[in-house]
Amino acid sequence: MAPERIVLRYSNDTADKPIIYKLVKDYDLIVNILKASINPHKEGTLVLELIGERYAEGIDYLRSQGISVHPLAQEVVRNNDKCTHCGACIVHCPTKALYVERPSMEVKFNEDECVVCLSCLKVCPVKAMEVRL
Amino acid sequence: MSIERTYAEINSRIKAGKAVVLTAEEVIERVREKGLSQTAREVDVVTTGTFGPMCSSGAFLNFGHSNPRIRISKVWLNNVPAYAGIAAADAYIGATELPEGDPCNTDYPGEFRYGGGHVIEDLVARKTVHLKATSYGTDCYPRREIETDITLDEINEAILFNPRNGYQNYNCAINLSGRTIHTYMGTLKPQMGNAHYSTSGQLSPLLKDPYFRTIGIGTRIFLGGGIGYVAWNGTQHFPGRLKDENGNDLNGAGGTLAVLGDLKQMKTGWLVGASFRGYGSTLTVGLGIPIPILNEEILALAAKTDDELYAPIVDYSDNYPNSKPGNLGVVSYAELKSGKIRINDKEIPTAPLSSYYKAREIAGTLKQWIEKGEFLLGEPSQLLPGPQAGLSGKTLSSK
Numbered sequence: 001m002a003p004e005r006i007v008l009r010y011s012n013d014t015a016d017k018p019i020i021y022k023l024v025k026d027y028d029l030i031v032n033i034l035k036a037s038i039n040p041h042k043e044g045t046l047v048l049e050l051i052g053e054r055y056a057e058g059i060d061y062l063r064s065q066g067i068s069v070h071p072l073a074q075e076v077v078r079n080n081d082k083c084t085h086c087g088a089c090i091v092h093c094p095t096k097a098l099y100v101e102r103p104s105m106e107v108k109f110n111e112d113e114c115v116v117c118l119s120c121l122k123v124c125p126v127k128a129m130e131v132r133l
Numbered sequence: 134m135s136i137e138r139t140y141a142e143i144n145s146r147i148k149a150g151k152a153v154v155l156t157a158e159e160v161i162e163r164v165r166e167k168g169l170s171q172t173a174r175e176v177d178v179v180t181t182g183t184f185g186p187m188c189s190s191g192a193f194l195n196f197g198h199s200n201p202r203i204r205i206s207k208v209w210l211n212n213v214p215a216y217a218g219i220a221a222a223d224a225y226i227g228a229t230e231l232p233e234g235d236p237c238n239t240d241y242p243g244e245f246r247y248g249g250g251h252v253i254e255d256l257v258a259r260k261t262v263h264l265k266a267t268s269y270g271t272d273c274y275p276r277r278e279i280e281t282d283i284t285l286d287e288i289n290e291a292i293l294f295n296p297r298n299g300y301q302n303y304n305c306a307i308n309l310s311g312r313t314i315h316t317y318m319g320t321l322k323p324q325m326g327n328a329h330y331s332t333s334g335q336l337s338p339l340l341k342d343p344y345f346r347t348i349g350i351g352t353r354i355f356l357g358g359g360i361g362y363v364a365w366n367g368t369q370h371f372p373g374r375l376k377d378e379n380g381n382d383l384n385g386a387g388g389t390l391a392v393l394g395d396l397k398q399m400k401t402g403w404l405v406g407a408s409f410r411g412y413g414s415t416l417t418v419g420l421g422i423p424i425p426i427l428n429e430e431i432l433a434l435a436a437k438t439d440d441e442l443y444a445p446i447v448d449y450s451d452n453y454p455n456s457k458p459g460n461l462g463v464v465s466y467a468e469l470k471s472g473k474i475r476i477n478d479k480e481i482p483t484a485p486l487s488s489y490y491k492a493r494e495i496a497g498t499l500k501q502w503i504e505k506g507e508f509l510l511g512e513p514s515q516l517l518p519g520p521q522a523g524l525s526g527k528t529l530s531s532k
Contacts, residue, residue: 040480041322041326043322043326081402082405084184084405084417084488084491085488085489085490085491086184086185086417086485086486086487086488086491087484087485087486087488088319088329088484088485088486089484090472090482090484091322091326091327091482091483091484092320092327100472100484102470102471102472104490105470105485105488105489105490105493106490107490122320122410123319123320123410125186125319125407125408125409125417125486126405126406126407126408126417127246127408
């Protein structure tokens with residue numbers, strides 16, 4: 001069985017909880033951290049590979065802690081024809097893959113920094129951010 | 134002697150290809166280099182621009198008459214209701230109207246993927262729009278229903294008529310509560326996790342003519358990628374002055390514009406349907422206004438910079454929804470544009486909802502049109518009420 005690739009997003013009140021330790025010790029899961037980031041507001045994003053017999057219980061535990069769990073999509077792309085460079089996405093991007101270049105105030109997207117958390121898809125007013133599966 | 138110009142003088146220079154036009158950004162540099170008096174002698178027109186979500190937008194459409202005729206009572210465009218209580222074949226599609234059966238916020242926060250603003254965007258893109266209309270039938274209009282497809286070129290008229298656009302200034306929105314909130318100012322994180330603003334600051338049309346000395350009924354403007362006009366003051370036109378906590382006069386507060394133009398000559402990319410999660414849908418409008426430099430005083434106001442222009446900070450978790458007056462202080466557009474501000478010793482990341490990048494493009498496009506002699510200034514037949522009119526908002530009370 002191949003490990004599941006998942007994206008976890010947690011808020012500042014969860015940031016200090018030892019969730020990886022719990023996944024390993026209490027649910028006997030094998031964890032491989034692919035990418036991890038935490039912003040100055042202590043909101044975090046983790047991209048994990050996770051495998052083990054008690055996988056489903058581990059996911060339930062994460063959700064019970066208020067952590068959102070999503071499968072890792074292949075990649076997020078920006079539709080440059082649609083983007084209006086407004087900036088509504090900027091503060092919702094946990095890794096600053098989306099950022100404003102100053103002084104031009106052009107919104108840039110650095111795909112290498114993207115952890116595919118999909119936050120930008122939800123907040124983009126013109127639906128310029130798309131998932132490529 | 135200080136310079137005085139008339140609209141006629143400026144227009145004759147535009148026709149001769151001799152008008153000196155700078156964007157509201159460029160004029161700031163010119164004033165820094167050469168001073169106000171010299172710049173006022175040299176520059177005829179300053180162009181401004183703004184590109185942001187603007188509720189209170191919509192379009193009057195006349196579909197033409199079917200055979201046999203129908204006196205349309207209700208009409209839907211791509212399943213979005215338009216208001217048909219105007220005449221037999223006329224309707225008004227409003228930017229914030231949602232499709233019939235939209236789940237709205239039943240699964241909070243709702244997505245609001247499509248609405249009246251998107252219908253307008255699709256029309257401008259020359260996409261086919263599905264029309265369904267019903268009626269009760271009369272002797273002169275016997276038909277009771279029609280279902281067909283239309284495009285912008287196949288209908289008689291399409292007039293973009295936005296009753297309230299171009300807000301002079303707008304709140305910097307924050308969230309003091311402990312939960313994420315979804316507003317028309319975007320998604321606001323708890324405990325001041327972010328701050329959103331929605332004005333193009335030093336490029337913003339009404340911040341650069343705060344006393345309405347040049348903008349009035351008949352002012353010719355850039356609207357949706359084409360040419361439009363100021364029709365009247367906008368609804369909720371309260372052009373007072375923003376003051377800081379010590380009562381110091383800062384800048385314009387809340388003037389607005391009603392604008393109109395022929396939708397058929399507007400362009401894709403400058404009228405864009407927008408969705409705000411948990412709030413609704415609307416239309417993002419590109420708007421640009423030329424300010425004629427009639428004298429040095431008008432230039433001084435048009436050359437104000439981001440660090441001289443301020444927005445009030447407003448809490449959208451309690452103060453705004455519950456109509457509690459006052460604000461949490463003011464912040465300059467220079468600070469907002471830097472990407473972070475400080476409130477109560479907390480550093481807060483900022484983001485705009487209005488695109489400064491596009492606003493600059495609008496001001497630049499308008500400048501080009503004027504330089505090429507394609508766009509003459511419209512002299513207002515009447516100026517709009519300014520701060521001295523003392524206009525303020527009324528409350529809708531429950532009786």
